[in-house]
Amino acid sequence: MKHIVSVDQFDKKFIDYIFKETDIISIMSGKDYRPLAGKVLTNLFYEPSTRTSSSFYSAMTRLGGNVIPINEVSYSSVSKGETLEDTIKTMGQYSEAIVLRHYMEGTARRASDVSYVPIINAGDGKGEHPTQALLDLYTITLELKNEPKVITLMGDLLHGRTVHSLSKLIRIYFPNVKLCFVSPSALRMPKELVNDGDEEFINIDSIINQTDVLYMTRIQKERLDTGFSFDTYKLTKEDINKAKRDMIVMHPLPRVDELPTELDSDPRCVYFKQIKYGLYIRMALLKYVMLDEY
Numbered sequence: 339m340k341h342i343v344s345v346d347q348f349d350k351k352f353i354d355y356i357f358k359e360t361d362i363i364s365i366m367s368g369k370d371y372r373p374l375a376g377k378v379l380t381n382l383f384y385e386p387s388t389r390t391s392s393s394f395y396s397a398m399t400r401l402g403g404n405v406i407p408i409n410e411v412s413y414s415s416v417s418k419g420e421t422l423e424d425t426i427k428t429m430g431q432y433s434e435a436i437v438l439r440h441y442m443e444g445t446a447r448r449a450s451d452v453s454y455v456p457i458i459n460a461g462d463g464k465g466e467h468p469t470q471a472l473l474d475l476y477t478i479t480l481e482l483k484n485e486p487k488v489i490t491l492m493g494d495l496l497h498g499r500t501v502h503s504l505s506k507l508i509r510i511y512f513p514n515v516k517l518c519f520v521s522p523s524a525l526r527m528p529k530e531l532v533n534d535g536d537e538e539f540i541n542i543d544s545i546i547n548q549t550d551v552l553y554m555t556r557i558q559k560e561r562l563d564t565g566f567s568f569d570t571y572k573l574t575k576e577d578i579n580k581a582k583r584d585m586i587v588m589h590p591l592p593r594v595d596e597l598p599t600e601l602d603s604d605p606r607c608v609y610f611k612q613i614k615y616g617l618y619i620r621m622a623l624l625k626y627v628m629l630d631e632y
């Protein structure tokens with residue numbers, strides 16, 4: 339079954355296939371194109387979401403399908419004590435795939451072990467967010483004129499699942515790129531995701547002028563123990579002024595105060611375009627899991 343649980347399952351050939359499909363879908367967008375007519379997707383979200391749930395909803399309906407949106411599990415049988423496994427097996431009777439977001443790492447894998455239909459991991463705690471990583475990488479390929487040499491990930495690298503998935507995906511797609519990690523010392527990238535040749539910093543100063551892609555993330559305060567202390571960080575206009583003219587700034591959003599809105603008008607800031615590319619990537623992924631084409 340075509341589950342999407344971790345970026346570890348992807349190779350360059352699969353990524354290229356999805357990107358090519360995404361290119362085609364973005365051209366078809368707005369036309370009468372309904373390859374998923376008659377199919378149903380379950381959106382099962384145990385954690386808050388604006389972009390990911392809406393993006394899958396929009397993707398599925400644009401392809402002619404329908405969505406069962408379960409965005410507030412406290413109103414579902416979960417509040418009666420139903421296990422994740424039973425909920426997954428149940429929703430598999432109503433739909434052709436399940437998009438699952440959960441606050442516990444490893445939950446997408448657990449669900450995929452029992453599910454009758456493909457599971458798409460839309461974020462499992464601080465684990466992974468593979469569909470976000472694909473849309474992030476797709477954005478890099480479209481928005482950057484040349485192959486990146488230095489990609490800098492900045493923010494809460496300890497708890498941010500987007501950077502966990504993205505760092506692994508970048509290594510598959512751009513094996514020669516240098517990865518730089520900028521974070522408060524208490525929020526460093528997990529050791530197992532740091533390779534020889536990567537560099538770690540506590541601020542952006544010394545690396546901003548070499549960076550081709552700057553990927554910002556917020557502090558994941560819902561994943562911090564109370565009393566956890568860290569320095570705050572912020573991208574400033576002065577930082578951006580020192581950056582390359584053709585670099586790009588990305589963010590999975592939501593942002594808090596690490597990325598001031600005054601930077602939005604800088605053409606290098608592509609985080610709203612990133613959202614649109616995400617819609618097309620998710621359309622391609624839904625086609626992939628629901629149709630027999632790859």
Ligand code: NCD
Nearest residue numbers: 389390461500556590591592
């Ligand atoms: C991210 C997430 O949920 O991990 N949001 C998203 O899906 N675009 C990032 C975050 O919450 O900080």
